Amino acid sequence: MTRHEILSTALGAIALAASTWQPHPATAATTGATAPASLTGPGPQDTAPTATPIKHLVIIFNENVSLDHYFATYPSATNPPGEPAFTAAPGTPKIDNLVTANLLTNNPNFTNPANGADAAEPFRLDRTQANTADQNHAYTAEQQAYDGGKADLFPKFTGKGTPGGVGAFGTKGQVMGYFDGNTVGAMWQYAQHFALSDNAYTDTYGPSTPGALEVVSGQTNGMRIVQTTKKPSTLANVSYYISDGQQGWTMINDVDPGYDTCSIPTDQAMMQGRNIGDLLNAGGITWGGFMGGFNLSVTNANGTKGCSRSTYSQIVGAKIVDYIPHHDWFQYYQSTANPTHARPSSLQAIGYSFESDGKTADPANHEYGLRDFYNAVKAGNFPAVSYIKMPAYQDGHAGYSDPLDEQMGNTVLVNFLEQQPDWSSTAIIITWDDSDGWYDHRFARTTNPSFDAQADQLDGPGKCSSGTPLAGVNGKPVNGRCGPGTRIPFLVISPWVKANSVSHDQISQASVVRFIEDNWLHGARLGGGSFDATAGSIMSMFDFTSGGHTPPLYVDPTTGTPVARPPASN
């Protein structure tokens, strides 16, 4: 039993009073590709016209890291004795981080007295401190930390979090901590062999679920309450939604998806509007969301099963549940949901809407377990677009995961993909859902204002910038999407990227949606208030005219250092 369930028993009466259960909606794609009867011959991912040589896009969506948290001193690492060393390749470009911004000392988060006893300079987190406390990363707290763009109130507003495991490092002002290449070695290696953006942001402030929605739909307006015990968020009582000012709701913090077998029963929400899965279905393009722990029919080695599948992390020192419902992007949209976690009808049906008879909707409806991705690719069924979420202990979220477990999950997958026959037409995006509240010095000028009296605090009470909010799902200006939010790392790994390059073009999570639309869908846009229409392009990270020759880089999953020979395939 989880805490959620205990509380839900206790609070059940309140929940029933607040709203009533709705019938389970039918969930199946009405459009989309039909699976082949066998896996011989090219699939639609091979034949579908694309604007670039990329035929396979894999998005590894990790958890809770700001750019400065991982890249504050890139490409210079401390290299203490006994730790995997990192040495920058000649010609490695500088990025906008705490070194180049000269913010390692006399940082405003140390000098601003409003931070009180928590004021701190940025400091290095050692490899032995990989297991850290989690910080506060709520929509409102992050706005307060950015303090009208001065980015000087992180210790005061986001520096409070859960403690982490018994061996975790924690200190006042810990929100100012950063790792270097001795801990996040693989990410630094990918940066200096492939392409890194130092100007990528979440589309709005806030935690996991808003980030998950933005990377598939480009926005967070149009939330529909399925079940709730909460009132709209206020400064005193933070919750996951606010009024959008147009008789609708905007999601600003985490809530489980409606009807998911694994969701807590008392608080669930769904989203209106479309996501990129809808457009891919309309275009007959294969795609899938692949999440560790999603397949409920598997029993883990430790005997756990169903929604309780879990894995023990030696680094965190605890057993962590694999599947976290409030990270499941596509589950919030009726058209792309798989609330019962139904299994695909066959290996060759993975990525497809319909079984090979062309009529029967595949039960999985594009939502699968992580192992399904490995198995499908190995069998020659590599979908055009694949969103990947590691099992929770490997997703990088401080408090229950950590950079070393994250590195393990990410490198095993990248090493695997680099050895596939389709590598020459593959691009991997590694990015994060939110910043966790970790300090980052760079503020992006607000392009979407919001004026909720309680939730918006960036420029004072009830104020996030000025002007008129962009239109939401119903075409009218809506509150609750103050952004861009926090700066996050954004890496692209592909033979087609410019090796050891840094892009300074401003992008966001919705830029992932835009790339898919531009590559496969002739530049179609989602509409309904999605930021795909205004998000920057990631095209400058590639060289599609004379490129295609950036060599693969195999990385040791434990040390994060390059290895000459490709490791054994997973």
Added chain:
Amino acid sequence: MLIVAIAGMWLAAAAAGAGLPPALPGQAGANAMLAEGLNPHPVHLVRPPVEPLSAMAELGRRVFFDPSLSSSGRMSCASCHSPANHYGPPGNLPVMLGGPTLSRQGVRAVPSLMYLERQPNFSVGPDDETNETVTLTQMAAVGQDAARTQKTALDTAQTAANLVPQGGLFWDGRTDTLQDQALFPLLSPFEMDGGSVNRVASRLRHAPYASLFVQLFGASVFDSPRMAVAEALFAVARYQIENPSFHPYTSKYDFWLEGKARLTPTELRGYELFNDPKKADCGGCHLDQPTADGLPPLFTDHQFEALGVPRNTALSINRDPAYFDLGICGPFRTDMRTETQYCGLFGTPTLRNVATRQVFFHNGVYHSLQQVMDFYNFRDTDPGKIYPRDAEGTVVKANDIPARYRTNLDTTDPPFDRKLGETPAMSAQDEQDIIAFLKTLTDGFEQREKY
């Protein structure tokens, strides 16, 4: 009968996925192996990884053994958490002496620092690592009304419904991380008496190992005393995490679990009594089976209990009749003072290496396992053997808990479900057998025989 009971227990454990033995012997074969003192269903135990100490842990080792951080100049972490005594107290004093002249008495018995690498954070009710919204206060509020189910050695799972406090460090669970834990004895005026954070940082700056700080944290590390001390104490925590002597899992019982050691008939009898809900039922809280992940048992469920051990008149602080150590609700822990349903509750410690301790329970009232066993045996059936009498000659049960909180006493988990005058759970021989079993939990067992 005894043999069959244990064999059945191990069949269940093996089936739970703790690592299937190469060949499951039938019931007859299992009995034959048990008769030989062998575990018929050996498991593979996953011990913590052993690697060379990191630079951080090496720094932590230096800090752990440094007496210059104390006001007396003679007390280090290792003085009370003695490596030669399984990181517990080195003698039989109920509490240790500290302060500037090492003459101030402490207030609680020193817990061992061993086997804390998997200690969960303090929580009320089963924890959920991914939960970002439910607070401790909310859980405690639910716990106020929750009914409590009985916990026995053969069915510990049902306590999942109990909203009991669990986890954390110290007898009252008031810190979650080893780093935070280490600060308290360092600054406590009756322990190391290190003064202030600034004072400690200054001593670290002049320590012979100060260069290790600079190497790891940069030249500016001492500019912020708070940061320097945080790093030093994290280093101590890291030493505890990395140094295998804090969690070796090398007891005779561990090797028996793995099929590499024989228990004597007395030890086996003690083991069965340990797990028998009609007898001692120790296993109800001191869990003795590997986890589903193959991790060795920790001999604690990390939960808190109000056992009501007698007041220890050897503690000078107890001369004040108004003073009570209430564990979770104070006086050292300050965030749960109003949660009076938890007054008198203290954390359940591991039983690993318990036979080498000379001080037991939070107030150090007992000095032998015999006394401890008698407490469990007679607290309810013959309390006159345990507690003093008041002026009217009435036995004052649970006399170290104020009368208004005595309803918090555990009276449901065997053997505490017995009534005055009923037959005690254990015979004198039973107690001896259980103690024999507890001695198999001491680390450093040398395998002399080949199995």
